[in-house]
Amino acid sequence: EIFMGNIIRWDDPLIAQENPDVELPDLRITPVYRSDGSGTTFNFSDYLCEVSDKWKRSMGKGKALKWSAGIAAKGNPGVAGIVQQTEGAIGYIGSEYALTLKLSTAKLKNKSGNYVDATLETISAAANVDLPDDMRVTLTDSADPNAYPISLLTWILVYKNQQYANRTEKDARDLVNLLTYVLSPEGQEVAAKINYAPLSEQALIKTQKLISEIHYGGKVLQSANPDPLPWQNVKR
Known part of the structure; x- marks a missing residue:
């Protein structure tokens, strides 16, 4: 709802319902999204498609989307920079940026109904599921009870047969x-x-x-x- 522009303030009743013990500020929300195509956007939108039919119908998933609300920024550093500088902003970036910069991260309800923080342990836990032999898999909304639901693998792509071009x-x-x-x-x-x-x-x-x-x-x-x-x- 936030990234579709339907919830625009942090003290919205729907947010308050999920955070009954939190005093929410009367503050406008500024969503920040990637202006460039990225796997981070794909993973974020893939997760939202898993948990929201409304998002799936209206926004879908992909490396680049037609956003209906918010501010665009290039790359993880760009998103992180705007979030840091803008009161009330929220964005999505890789853990290597969020944890290194010590940004506040959202505690999310995973598939098992547990609210989990974004930590190295909870991200690793997302891969504690049956994985295909070729490792072509997404980890969004993992079934592991300790998993952070917006997690992904990073791949290194190499040729199986290394005898090509001028390689020795x-x-x-x-x-x-x-x-x-x-x-x-x-x-x-x-x-x-x-x-x-x-x-x-x-x-x-x-x-x-x-x-x-x-x-x-x-x-x-x-x-x-x-x-x-x-x-x-x-x-x-």
Whole structure:
């Protein structure tokens, strides 16, 4: 309703109904949205389509939408900047920006009916569901009871056969080593330090399998010095 321009003040009765113990300000709402096409907009609108038939019918989902209310800004930094500078503003940005800038985030009701904060743990929890082997999946409105409902994966797209153009086998092996490092405990720790949520155990396992399928003209590429993955360090 806010991003469709139907709710324009923070003390609107519909907002008050969802926040019975909060003293809401008599303040105009300024929605802020992306002016450029983005996966962030796709994920946000995909979630709204999941929880609102009205949004699905009137706005739909996509990397760019025809917004009926609010202010446009370019990129996550642009949206974050306007939200920070505008009293009463609300927007949508990646966790790497929201958590790093210590912006206030909305506690949302997830599919299980639980109100959850946006944290690295609740975002990771969104991937604690059955995932397809090819990892082509959206995580919006996840069924995990601890999940933040507006969560998504970030993909790295590479050719399965690395023997193309002028690439050498060393280039291909370096890529596999890099991807393997990203999944390692150290790599996942680095991701968390810059406020990207670590992958769930199932996501790590399935992604490692995809990496193992990368080859150079049919020659399987193994990481030269693979680090143990997080679940391999756990005694069961």
